[in-house]
Amino acid sequence: MDGIDRAILRHLQEDGRMTATALAQEVGLTLAPCHRRLRELETSGVIRGYRADVDPAKINLGFEALVFVTLKDRQNMKAFEIEVTKSAQIVDAQRLFGDPDFLLRVVVADLPAYQHFYDEVLIALPGVEKLTSTIVMKNLKSGGRLPI
CATH class of the missing domain: 1.10.10.10 (Winged helix-like DNA-binding domain superfamily/Winged helix DNA-binding domain)
Structure with a gap:
């Protein structure tokens, strides 16, 4: 390059x-x-794709939460990762080094929608021991560009 x-x-x-x-x-x-x-x-995969930058609030997805996930053990890690990639509401997911094990960014319409997603989806993910949520008050910077 x-x-x-x-x-x-x-x-x-x-x-x-x-x-x-x-x-x-x-x-x-x-x-x-x-x-x-x-x-x-x-x-070569350097350019992975092209996509539109959509404002979540304009399409009724104005509620965002960061969810820290700790797994009970490593036996369910692969199953957990597979299920996370299937969820449309989880828009970013990182496996972390240390504790917690994962950071998920969840986007939904509002607090009741998040509560439903938390109760029905997040808790049911394979191997989950602990979930800690933080509500995003304001996005200061998103869709960052790589420093090329």
């Missing part, structure tokens, strides 16, 4: 809908080499 590839990635992080023509112009390439580099970045 060279400076031009990094410039391509910086521009696409800012505007994933940028046309290849505009991108080529921004990074100082002609169209064909820019297309080739884009395909290589996509094929």
